Amino acid sequence: MSEIVVPVLIVLATIVAMEWVAWASHKYIMHGFGWGWHRDHHEPHDNVLEKNDLYAVVGAAMSISMFALGSPMVMGANAWWPATWIGLGILGYGIIYTLVHDGLVHQRYFRWVPKKGYAKRLVQAHKLHHATIGKEGGVSFGFVFARDPAKLKAELKRQREAGIAVVRDSAGA
Known part of the structure; x- marks a missing residue:
């Protein structure tokens, strides 16, 4: 066994x-x-x-x-x-x-395009990863385990306000 x-x-x-x-x-x-x-x-x-x-x-x-x-x-x-x-x-x-x-x-x-569930969360998390311009800052560096998109948006907003990352306007942060 x-x-x-x-x-x-x-x-x-x-x-x-x-x-x-x-x-x-x-x-x-x-x-x-x-x-x-x-x-x-x-x-x-x-x-x-x-x-x-x-x-x-x-x-x-x-x-x-x-x-x-x-x-x-x-x-x-x-x-x-x-x-x-x-x-x-x-x-x-x-x-x-x-x-x-x-x-x-x-x-x-x-x-x-998933409409609900974990697959939707994965897509949202990775789209938020692509919300930054350039290599600085960013969120959601994993590929399979995705954090809550609302928390990722809050982190992007914090990074933008701190001048750590340049965030695209359409990112919702």
């Missing part, structure tokens, strides 16, 4: 941990020294791909690296068995991210 339960728990824990990794990466890398890759994601364009999509390649490399570390074919006796399940969790998070962020929020793959 533990041969099934432990790997499933590792995969699920990795998916949850990846939301924190994504939040921290988004806030401190993408809106920091990695802004050069992320900027076009915050600007209007008609391109199918964005430089920002290079971050998906980084995520894929993390997953592939974990699969390699867990593979006896690659690592021999030095293989670390949990790495395979961590790699699967990173892959799972990447799929969730692609469907939620690129698909639902930015509608790159399908058109559906």
